[in-house]
Amino acid sequence: MLGLIALAFISIFVVELPDKTFLATLVLATRYRPxxxxxxxxxxxxxxxxxxVAVGGVASLLPKDLIHTVAGLIFLAGAVILLREGRSHQNAEEDEEEYAEKARxxxxxxxxxxxxxxxxAAEWGDLSQLLTISLVAKYKEPIAIFVGALAALLVVSGLAVIVGKQLLRFVKLHVLHFAGSAICLVLGVYTLVGVATS
Structure with missing residues (x-):
């Protein structure tokens, strides 16, 4: 169980750190009490x-190979999405006005x-939500995945509130995207290889 909590935490943390959620939280914390x-x-x-987790629990009722294949494909899609976002951040600064306007x-x-x-509103269909669904469907341990995923999200938002601007001075946003992409790629390949060899 601790291994799955750690897997969920690391997966979601690395994917969420360079995400719009981090930036939105950072901007909100500059306008409201952190x-x-x-x-x-x-x-x-x-x-x-x-x-x-609930959607992942329902999805876990599907055939095992189908679940693992879909989970692997979601991880690979996440790797591609994060890689593309990382490249775009190498060339342009993130536009924070969208979130600043929502903060009154x-x-x-x-x-x-x-x-x-x-x-x-920002989290619907977010990559971290899809990864949580995939992890629950694959491992059928909803409590462990819930604990790991929520802990990662709370830590990321805490970092955004406390040290967001300082962190982005030392670690470029595109580097975080590339790290998240690499982790998704490894998880995707590992999952699909497991399906192919089972």
Whole structure:
């Protein structure tokens, strides 16, 4: 179980760190109180992760080879998506205005709600959600995958709130994309090789 928690954590962490979610959280934290942003973002992640685990649980009822093949293809697609995003970030700065416009002056519970709404909307169909579904469907350990995935999302959003701007000074965004792409590629190949040799 600890191995699956670690697998889910590492997979989601590396994929989410260079994602729009990190940037959206960073921008929200510059406009609102960071703690309120982190609470709102964390609640959005919790709801999204519960939904992804539920969908993955339903998908686990499908034939094993089909599940593993689809999971492998999702990992490979994630590798391609992250590679393309990494290349685009080598040539252009990320546009933060989209998220800044959604962040309006607010207080207390309204700040939490604003952060929740922005991140909840941004996460639908996100790569981390698809990977969570795939991991649950493949390993049939929803609790372990939930714990690992949610922990990764909370750590990424915490980093965005606390050290986001400083982190991006030392590590280029495209490097994070390339690292995420490499991990997805390894997971995809490993999964598909397992299907082919079973």
């Amino acid at each position: 703690l309120y942003v982190w609470i709102g973002v964390g609640l959005a992640f919790a709801v999204q992760t519960v939904l992804a 002056p607010a207080r207390g519970a309204r700040q939490v709600l604003a952060a929740f709404m922005v991140l909840f």
